[in-house]
Amino acid sequence: xxxxxxxxxxxxxxxxxxxxxxxxxxxxxxxxxxxxxxxxxxxxxxxxxxxxxxxxxxxxxxxxxxxxxxxxxxxxxxxxxxxx
Amino acid sequence: xxxxxxxxxxxxxxxxxxxxxxxxxxxxxxxxxxxxxxxxxxxxxxxxxxxxxxxxxxxxxxxxxxxxxxxxxxxxxxxxxxxxxxxxxxxxxxxxxxxxxxxxxxxxxxxxxxxxxxxxxxxxxxxxxxxxxxxxxxxxxxxxxxxxxxxxxxxxxxxxxxxxxxxxxxxxxxxxxxxxxxxxxxxxxxxxxxxxxxxxxxxxxxxxxxxxxxxxxxxxxxxxxxxxxxxxx
Numbered sequence: 001x002x003x004x005x006x007x008x009x010x011x012x013x014x015x016x017x018x019x020x021x022x023x024x025x026x027x028x029x030x031x032x033x034x035x036x037x038x039x040x041x042x043x044x045x046x047x048x049x050x051x052x053x054x055x056x057x058x059x060x061x062x063x064x065x066x067x068x069x070x071x072x073x074x075x076x077x078x079x080x081x082x083x084x
Numbered sequence: 085x086x087x088x089x090x091x092x093x094x095x096x097x098x099x100x101x102x103x104x105x106x107x108x109x110x111x112x113x114x115x116x117x118x119x120x121x122x123x124x125x126x127x128x129x130x131x132x133x134x135x136x137x138x139x140x141x142x143x144x145x146x147x148x149x150x151x152x153x154x155x156x157x158x159x160x161x162x163x164x165x166x167x168x169x170x171x172x173x174x175x176x177x178x179x180x181x182x183x184x185x186x187x188x189x190x191x192x193x194x195x196x197x198x199x200x201x202x203x204x205x206x207x208x209x210x211x212x213x214x215x216x217x218x219x220x221x222x223x224x225x226x227x228x229x230x231x232x233x234x235x236x237x238x239x240x241x242x243x244x245x246x247x248x249x250x251x252x253x254x255x256x257x258x259x260x261x262x263x264x265x266x267x268x269x270x271x272x273x274x275x276x277x278x279x280x281x282x283x284x285x286x287x288x289x290x291x292x293x294x295x296x297x298x299x300x301x302x303x304x305x306x307x308x309x310x311x312x313x314x315x316x317x
Contacts, residue, residue, distance in 0.1 A: 022278055022293035046300045049307070052248040053257075053272035062158035066172055067150060070179050074143075077180070 006031045013039055021046070135195055139187050146186070150179060153196065157203050163269050164207045166258045174210055178203040204270070208284065211262065248307060256306035264299035271296050 008016075013032040020027050027033060033040050131152065137145035157178055162171035181202055189198055257265060270276045270284070271292070278292040285292070 018293040018297035019290065021297065022289075042304075045304045046297075048248060049253070049300050049303050050272050052250070052253050053268070054275075056250060056253060056257075056273060058159065058254070059155045060159045060162055062154050062172065062175055066154070066158075066175060067147070069172075070150065070176050071147075073176065073180055074146075074183050077184075 008032045010036060010039055014042070017043075131195065135186075135189070139189065146183060149182075153199055154179075156196070157199065160200065160203055160274070161207060163257075163273060164204070164266060165211070165262075166265060170210070174203075174207055177210070178206045181206055200274075204274075204284065211266070252307055253303070256303045259306055260299055260302055264295060264302060267292060267295040268299040268303070272300075 008031075010032075013030075013036070017027075020030065027043060033043060131149075134145045134148045134152075138149050154175070158171060158175045161174040161178070162168065165171055165174065178199075182199060185202070189195060192198075257268065260268060267281060267285070270281050271278065276284070278289045278296075281287075281292045282289045287295075
């Protein structure tokens with residue numbers, strides 16, 4: 001038996017939400033979202049988080065010693081054949 | 085002229101000369117979906133030359149590649165594991181793997197994409213060794229009753245402010261359980277699709293979607309109770 005999208009409970013709608021979001025379809029047009037303020041707010045929050053995450057990519061400088069460690073490890077692997 | 089084949093410090097990419105500025109060659113989100121294979125060839129010619137020399141065993145060139153990609157790789161590791169010491173170790177391991185395998189790079193994808201994927205594999209291997217069960221656990225990943233998505237219904241005052249504080253979000257991501265953080269970072273930050281994540285983690289696409297959803301719900305909860313966020317209200 002298929003669920004009537006016009007008569008979904010919040011529980012049923014939210015249980016389907018991962019799939020709905022993952023499908024890429026326009027959830028804002030879903031009948032439940034149109035009629036339910038709580039789930040509309042939930043969806044808005046999740047979309048806000050996802051959007052904020054897309055902007056979130058701080059580039060961090062690794063410590064200088066890391067290259068020395070890598071260089072040393074490579075030298076060990078190469079049996080000391082690499083010229084310093 | 086005798087030139088050291090293996091500099092004690094990698095060249096400074098910001099210095100003049102043939103070294104490239106990494107900001108000019110590193111895409112902000114080098115994913116298989118967002119960075120097409122045919123990345124602007126003109127901007128890559130110098131990196132291609134450096135790459136070719138590194139593939140031929142020129143350690144000066146390898147050091148240049150390190151300088152070009154170290155920030156991106158270190159940042160990726162840090163975001164995935166949320167721990168500075170582990171991120172250092174993993175960055176080192178990623179570049180060691182790169183050194184071992186660089187000759188096998190055939191240019192089927194952008195080098196940065198290939199290195200990005202190599203790094204993710206290094207991190208995943210590390211997490212598996214640590215016993216993080218992020219793979220093949222569809223049943224185990226069923227949410228506990230208190231974690232079910234439905235816990236949200238009926239909750240009043242749901243809306244976040246609309247503009248999430250970057251630091252608060254970073255703190256919230258760092259506070260996610262490792263498995264949730266991994267999928268959130270791969271999808272929402274790194275831009276991988278669910279089918280790619282499922283393939284990487286050896287889980288189902290539905291599982292990836294479900295985990296991502298739960299991660300976002302946890303972040304939402306964390307952001308709503310973040311005291312610094314609260315203080316701003």
